[in-house]
Amino acid sequence: MSSSRVELLMTVARLGRPTMSELARTLSVTPRAITRLVDGLEADGHVVRERQADDGRITRVRLSDEALERIATMGDNHLDRITHLSDGISVDDLRTTLRVLHALNTAVHADLDLET
Numbered sequence: 543m544s545s546s547r548v549e550l551l552m553t554v555a556r557l558g559r560p561t562m563s564e565l566a567r568t569l570s571v572t573p574r575a576i577t578r579l580v581d582g583l584e585a586d587g588h589v590v591r592e593r594q595a596d597d598g599r600i601t602r603v604r605l606s607d608e609a610l611e612r613i614a615t616m617g618d619n620h621l622d623r624i625t626h627l628s629d630g631i632s633v634d635d636l637r638t639t640l641r642v643l644h645a646l647n648t649a650v651h652a653d654l655d656l657e658t
Contacts, residue, residue, distance in 0.1 A: 547579060547582065547588075550569065550576075550579050550580070550583065551605065551609060551613060552613070553565060553568055554603055555610075555613050558604070559592070559603065560603060561601065565603065571651065571654060571655065572655065575654070580603055583609075587608055587609075588609040588612075589603050589604065589605055589606060589609065590603070
């Protein structure tokens, strides 16, 4: 699964039942990019689109039951790997790494917004 799909799944997990617009804003991508990602995840059975009851123009996204189980497993495995990989690395070095990764992520998202 691509990192973009994983990021979207984790964002939906964190936000609950976000709208498509909320996902686009949170992930700093275009609505068209969110639609493509959600289309793929929905086709694979990872997310479900639902119309908002009081306003049918609004579409919300939620995780499927299968995705909830998968995320729980992925989270446990991911934490175990990070803990193992970070053994012996100082807290200061880890903080620096996180700052650099955040800056790279921001730059990549900004670049993607320019291309679409």
